[in-house]
Amino acid sequence: MSKTLSFKTYSAKPVEVERKWYIIDAEGQVLGRMASEIAKVLRGKHKAQFTPHIDTGDFIVVTNAAKVALTGKKEDQKSYFSHSHYPGGVKIDHVKDVLKKKPEKVIEHAVWGMLPHNNLGRQLFRKLKVYAGPEHPHAAQVPVEMKIK
DSSP states (O other), X not given: OOOOOOOOOOOOOGGGOOOOEEEEEOTTOBHHHHHHHHHHHHXXXXXXXXXXXXXXXXXXXXXXXXXXBOOTTHHHHOEEEEEXXXXXXXXXXXXXXXXXXXXXXXXXXXXHTTSOSSHXXXXXXXXXXXXXXXXXXXXXXXOEEOOOO
């Protein structure tokens, strides 16, 4: 007679998730590598209690977004395409122009592309705070500095 072991799969509940605040200085960081680390923390994949359908992630504050680095010729060649679904509604923005006008959008666009495109992804994306300069209004949350490899 053999005994069978029965293990229960752990599933995190939204009320038992403990959230932390992290701060990242984007100065000199490579955009894609930084965005993938941010997406991982927003999703909660760095925690042992990760559950795919529950928001188990933490908050991220990114400063100095205007000083983010792009590798290769991306600064000159990369562009963002959008269409309004009306005739002639094509809009193409180049990264160089976006970095001058709204540098936060470059990081937000990169991170959004790495999150799930559903209600959970939108909920996760709201926990990302990006600022062009070194100042941010989240000092009261006492964010811990996070180093990107």
